Amino acid sequence: MSQSNPYGSSGDPAAAAGRLDHNVAVSLLQRAQALAEQGDYQLAAQTYQRVVGNEDPTIHVAALLGLAEAQYRMDNEPAAIQQWLVATQAPETPLTWLAWKSLAAARVRLGDIPGAARAYREAERRAPASERAEIASRLGWLNKEMGNTGSSQRYFARSRTSGIAQPVVTYGIIAVTVVIGLLEIFGPPSLAGQHGFFVREFALTRQGIENGQYWRLLTVVLVHDWTSVLPLHLLFNMYALWIVGPLVETLYGKVRYLFIYLACGAAGSAASFVFSNASISVGASGAIFGLFSALLVANIVHKPLLTRNARMLSSQIGLLIVINLVIGLAIPNIDMAAHVGGLLAGAWLGLVIPPTSPTLSSMWQPKPGSTPSDLRPTINALVVQGLGVLALLAVIAAGVSIGPIGPIA
Numbered sequence: 279m280s281q282s283n284p285y286g287s288s289g290d291p292a293a294a295a296g297r298l299d300h301n302v303a304v305s306l307l308q309r310a311q312a313l314a315e316q317g318d319y320q321l322a323a324q325t326y327q328r329v330v331g332n333e334d335p336t337i338h339v340a341a342l343l344g345l346a347e348a349q350y351r352m353d354n355e356p357a358a359i360q361q362w363l364v365a366t367q368a369p370e371t372p373l374t375w376l377a378w379k380s381l382a383a384a385r386v387r388l389g390d391i392p393g394a395a396r397a398y399r400e401a402e403r404r405a406p407a408s409e410r411a412e413i414a415s416r417l418g419w420l421n422k423e424m425g426n427t428g429s430s431q432r433y434f435a436r437s438r439t440s441g442i443a444q445p446v447v448t449y450g451i452i453a454v455t456v457v458i459g460l461l462e463i464f465g466p467p468s469l470a471g472q473h474g475f476f477v478r479e480f481a482l483t484r485q486g487i488e489n490g491q492y493w494r495l496l497t498v499v500l501v502h503d504w505t506s507v508l509p510l511h512l513l514f515n516m517y518a519l520w521i522v523g524p525l526v527e528t529l530y531g532k533v534r535y536l537f538i539y540l541a542c543g544a545a546g547s548a549a550s551f552v553f554s555n556a557s558i559s560v561g562a563s564g565a566i567f568g569l570f571s572a573l574l575v576a577n578i579v580h581k582p583l584l585t586r587n588a589r590m591l592s593s594q595i596g597l598l599i600v601i602n603l604v605i606g607l608a609i610p611n612i613d614m615a616a617h618v619g620g621l622l623a624g625a626w627l628g629l630v631i632p633p634t635s636p637t638l639s640s641m642w643q644p645k646p647g648s649t650p651s652d653l654r655p656t657i658n659a660l661v662v663q664g665l666g667v668l669a670l671l672a673v674i675a676a677g678v679s680i681g682p683i684g685p686i687a
Contacts, residue, residue: 303329303337310344314351323348335369342368343376359384366400375404379413386420395420408528411437447532448523451539452516455562458500459512476501482547482559487678495547495678496540499562515562518602522569522595529573529582529633538627541670542568542620548677549619556613564616568624570599575628582633623670630666632659 298306310325326348329341346361362384365377382397395417402413418433458476461469469475480497487494503511527535546564550556574595576582603617 298329298332300334300337303332303334303341307337307340307344310341310348314344314348319348319351323352336371336373339365339368339371339373339377343373343380346377346380355384355387370404375401375406375409378404379409382416391420391423395424445524445527447536447539448519448527451523452519455500455502456512456516459502459509462501463509477558477560482550484551484557484682487551488681492678495544495551495674498547498560499539499543499565501560502562503560511561515566518566519562519569522566522573526569526573529576530631531634534631534634538572538624538631539565539569541627541667541674542572542623544674545623545670546616546620548674549622550613550616552677552680552683553615554613554682559613559616561613561616563613564620566620567599567602567617568620568627570595570602571621571624572628573624574599575625576631576633579629580632623674626666626670631663 306325306329310322310329313319313322313325323345326341326345329337330345332338332341342361342365346358346365349355349361350358359381362377362381366374366381368374378397378401382394382401385391385394385397398413398417398420402410402417405413414433415437418430418437421427421430421433458480462474462476463470465474467474471477480494480501482494482498502515523535523539526538529535530538543562543565545568547559550559550564577595599621603614603621
């Protein structure tokens with residue numbers, strides 16, 4: 279078999295024979311995943327089967343999990359259970375907890391409550407922090423079903439206190455923005471209203487940018503409408519940030535998340551400066567639109583491993599973006615240029631910067647090792663990310679240099 283044709287001369291992956299190198303195995307995994315997403319579980323199962331037994335334990339377990347899922351979707355749960363069992367007995371990988379969790383769920387369906395509890399305990403021990411609360415909750419219900427009141431209460435308590443790290447950057451942004459908003463409304467004359475300190479120094483103004491006050495591209499996200507609608511403007515933006523911010527911060531980590539937020543805010547400001555007729559703009563809408571689009575694109579391209587609630591939210595992101603764009607078009611005095619600029623910047627960053635949390639693809643990527651060939655994919659990825667970020671910054675700088683050219687619509 280030629281490596282250029284890993285599926286064999288017939289095109290059937292089951293017909294191929296021989297050892298697969300790493301790149302071919304990953305290609306087959308991605309092909310199988312695409313087939314499963316299209317609903318072709320039979321061909322997906324054949325493709326996963328071709329990868330089972332790969333010398334890389336993570337690829338092997340990923341193939342077993344995919345094969346089990348395909349068999350389960352084809353109503354062959356006994357075969358799926360067998361694959362999950364084999365996956366739990368393979369060498370430990372970052373995916374092993376998923377095998378234990380799937381096996382536990384299958385045992386619940388079979389009525390084997392003690393067996394399910396044992397499997398969930400194994401899953402909890404290996405699971406990433408973001409998944410432990412959900413597993414602990416399930417263990418709480420299983421122990422309650424078995425009459426183990428003390429254990430049940432301990433697991434329920436653990437489900438309330440464990441989980442993802444607190445999104446302190448999101449909370450910090452919200453706290454600072456709300457405090458500034460309250461000072462704009464209730465503060466002394468030197469701080470409040472259109473002529474107060476925050477609007478004078480932080481808002482995006484044409485005159486300010488033309489005079490070289492480029493910090494306004496970023497600080498605009500901290501100030502909001504100083505008129506009677508300020509409470510609503512501030513409330514809507516902070517509520518949206520409260521919803522999407524923690525998830526994006528969890529996926530990207532604190533530093534990258536803060537960069538994405540500020541970069542999208544700057545991109546929205548640059549678009550407003552170039553395309554909007556307004557002499558002054560305020561608000562965090564551009565940055566928040568950027569977070570929504572970054573999450574949408576990252577979920578499609580990089581496929582991060584998400585909790586159930588996060589998967590539900592991410593599946594609705596596209597609709598939320600459309601609804602908010604329609605609302606922006608329907609309401610007068612909305613800076614659509616900033617919204618679109620932040621939206622495009624977030625989509626671009628979601629494409630070029632993969633989440634730092636585990637993704638379906640990163641689970642079977644080679645780890646940095648002792649040879650240059652092992653390190654090359656990581657170095658190449660960092661170069662691509664760096665060039666992508668520089669490209670966005672260059673576009674922002676170019677927009678500011680060009681200056682106003684007229685309304686966006």
